[in-house]
Amino acid sequence: MELIQQIGKMRAKARALQSTGKPLAFVPTMGALHKGHLRLIERAKGLGGSVVVSSFVNPMQFTNEQDLKNYPRDPAKDEKACRDAGVDAYFVPSVEEIYPQGFLTSVNVGYLSTKYEGASRPGHFRGVCTVVLKLLNIVRPTHLVLGLKDAQQFTIIQHMLDDLSMDVELVGVPTVRDADGLALSSRNALLTKDQRAAALCIQRALKRVHFLVKKQGILHSGELLQAIRSATNTEHVTLDYAAIVNRTTLEPLDHVMRGGTYILIAAKVGDVRLIDNTRI
Numbered sequence: 001m002e003l004i005q006q007i008g009k010m011r012a013k014a015r016a017l018q019s020t021g022k023p024l025a026f027v028p029t030m031g032a033l034h035k036g037h038l039r040l041i042e043r044a045k046g047l048g049g050s051v052v053v054s055s056f057v058n059p060m061q062f063t064n065e066q067d068l069k070n071y072p073r074d075p076a077k078d079e080k081a082c083r084d085a086g087v088d089a090y091f092v093p094s095v096e097e098i099y100p101q102g103f104l105t106s107v108n109v110g111y112l113s114t115k116y117e118g119a120s121r122p123g124h125f126r127g128v129c130t131v132v133l134k135l136l137n138i139v140r141p142t143h144l145v146l147g148l149k150d151a152q153q154f155t156i157i158q159h160m161l162d163d164l165s166m167d168v169e170l171v172g173v174p175t176v177r178d179a180d181g182l183a184l185s186s187r188n189a190l191l192t193k194d195q196r197a198a199a200l201c202i203q204r205a206l207k208r209v210h211f212l213v214k215k216q217g218i219l220h221s222g223e224l225l226q227a228i229r230s231a232t233n234t235e236h237v238t239l240d241y242a243a244i245v246n247r248t249t250l251e252p253l254d255h256v257m258r259g260g261t262y263i264l265i266a267a268k269v270g271d272v273r274l275i276d277n278t279r280i
Helices: 007-018 035-045 065-070 075-085 110-114 124-139 151-163 186-190 193-214 221-231
Strands: 002-004 024-029 050-055 089-091 143-147 169-173 237-246 261-269 272-279
Touching: 002 007, 007 024, 007 050, 007 089, 007 124, 024 035, 024 124, 035 050, 035 075, 035 143, 035 169, 050 075, 050 124, 075 089, 089 124, 110 124, 110 151, 124 151, 143 151, 151 169, 151 261, 186 272, 193 221, 193 237, 193 261, 193 272, 221 237, 221 261
Parallel strands: 002 089, 024 050, 024 143, 050 089, 143 169
Antiparallel strands: 237 261, 261 272
């Protein structure tokens, strides 16, 4: 594996990997790699070509300076994880490399960026889309591999790729969970023991919705959202939002549309903000 920090060197390495004619899969991360990230890398390797992973804690997508400061970082562990996983190139640029002095451009994916996470974190998706587009232009992969835990982000990036006629295929990987059901997240490392136990109510709320829909035939969003609020009304947990939305448009639904619905949840557990979702 080659560790790369400069854009020019990453472009040269990417060209060499592209010259094989095989797929070039790209996995962008913010580091603090866990089993969920390794699943993305495994999926990328399964495409039969080369794999590039990036690690960049993107300041443009943070709306809280303290959140940016507290974001977990373990560069030595991350580099070893990528080497052990058989990654071909590991791109670790500095903030100055990605956003040099005078950088002005940003990418905004319209109304999709203003809902849910966008409403709670204004400007977040502008930062996400800007850095993802820049990284894609550097690496020029055939495939972009992302996790489906960030359902809104996945949908927004798909729209960006389509709208800008990007020649890259988006590959989604299902959420990876711990044995107790908690969705893996780099932020989980910031939870105390009690907070981590409390965070399990998020997954319980999603399971409750599945039960109500599939076993009791309840499809009305109002009833289902009330069930989520009740399930997450516990110590250490403050529900930010719960939403039942169309998987393509992210528009809220009055009733669950079987096969086309996301149930989205965001909550603060102590000072740690977690998101999760399920598809119905």
